[in-house]
Amino acid sequence: MAAARRFTRENLEGYLFVTPAVTVLIVFLLAPAIWVFGLSLYHWDLIAQNPDYVGLANYDRLLNRDDLFRQALVQTVYYVAGTVPTGIALGLFIAVILNKRMPLRNAMRGAIFTPYVMPLVATVLIWAFMFNPDSGVLNAVLHFFHIPPVRWLGDPRAIMPAIILYSLWQHTGFNAVIFLAGLAGIPTEMEEAARVDGANSWQVFWRVTWPMLTPTTYFVLLISLIGSFKVVQQIIVFTGGGGGPDRAAETIGLYLYEKAFVSFQAGYAGAISVVLFVIILAITGLQMRLTSHRVFYR
DSSP states (O other), X not given: OHHHHHHHHHHHHXXXXXXXXXXXXXXXXXXXXXHHHHHTTEEOOSXXXXXXXXXXXXXXXXXXXXXXXXXXXXXXXXXXXHHHHHHHHXXXXXXXXXXXXXXXXXXXXXXXXHHHHSOHHHHHHHHHHHTOTTTOHHHHHHHHTTOOOOOTTTOTTTHHHHHHHHHHHHHHHHHHHHHHHHHHTSOHHHHHHHHHTTOOHHHHIIIIIHHHTHHHHHHHHHHHXXXXXXXXXXXXXXXXXXXXXXXXXXXHHHHHHHHHHTSOOHHHHHHHHHHHHHHHHHHHHHHHHHHHHHHHOO
C-alpha cells in the first residue's frame, strides 16, 4: 500500500513538472494549428467580423486551379534539393576537418558558426551587394576566369541558385556544429583500433566514423528538410517580396505570406498552411520509415 502511494506521488510530481511545458505546447502550437485548420474552411479578409464559411472550396482552388501554387511547390522542391544534400555534405566535411587537432581550431569553429547567428537581413543585404551584376564580387571572380557575368537576382534562371548559394553559406555552419557534437561522442578507441588493423583515413571514415554518425545525420537531415520547406525570409529580402523575375523564387512559404499579409486572404492562406503541414508530415513519416531502422538498429 505504501509503495502504491509512493508511486502515485511520484507520478503526480512528474506531471506537475511537465505541466508548464505541455501548457506552452498546447497554447502556442496545438491550439493555433487547430485554429488554422478551421480558418482554412472560411473566406476571411482579416477585417470582417463574420467570415464566410466555404467548406473545402479553398482546397479545391488551391489544388486544382492555382497554377502559381504549383509553380511555388516545384520551386520549393528545387530549393530543398539544392540546399539539403549539399548542406549536409559540406557540414560533415567541415566537421571532420575541424575535429582534428590544428592551430586556431576553436577560432575556425567560431568563424564557421558565425553566419548562422548573424542577423539574417543584414547578411542578405551584404550578399545582395555581392550579387550586383556590375560591381559585385561574384561577377568580378567570374570575370577573372573569363566567364560571362551573371545577373544573379535579375535572371529567372539564376535567382534561385543565388538564394541556394546564400542559404548554404548561412546554414552550413549549424550543420557542422551538430556533426562536431556527434564526432565528439565517437570513442577514439574504435578509430585507433581500425588504424592498427591497417585501415587508411578514408576506410576509417567510411567504416567507422560514418556509421557511428548516422543518428546525427538523421537529425540534421530531418531539421534541414523541415526548415528548407518553410524558407521565406531571405527570399523576401532578396526579391522585395515579389518572388523575383517571373516569380522564379516563389516558394510555398513566400506564397503563404503573400496571401495572408499582402492579399489578406486569411482562409486561403490557412489552406496553404495545412497543405504545407501535410507535405512536411508525409516527407518526415517517409524518412522515418525508410531510414530510422538503419539509424537506431531496430
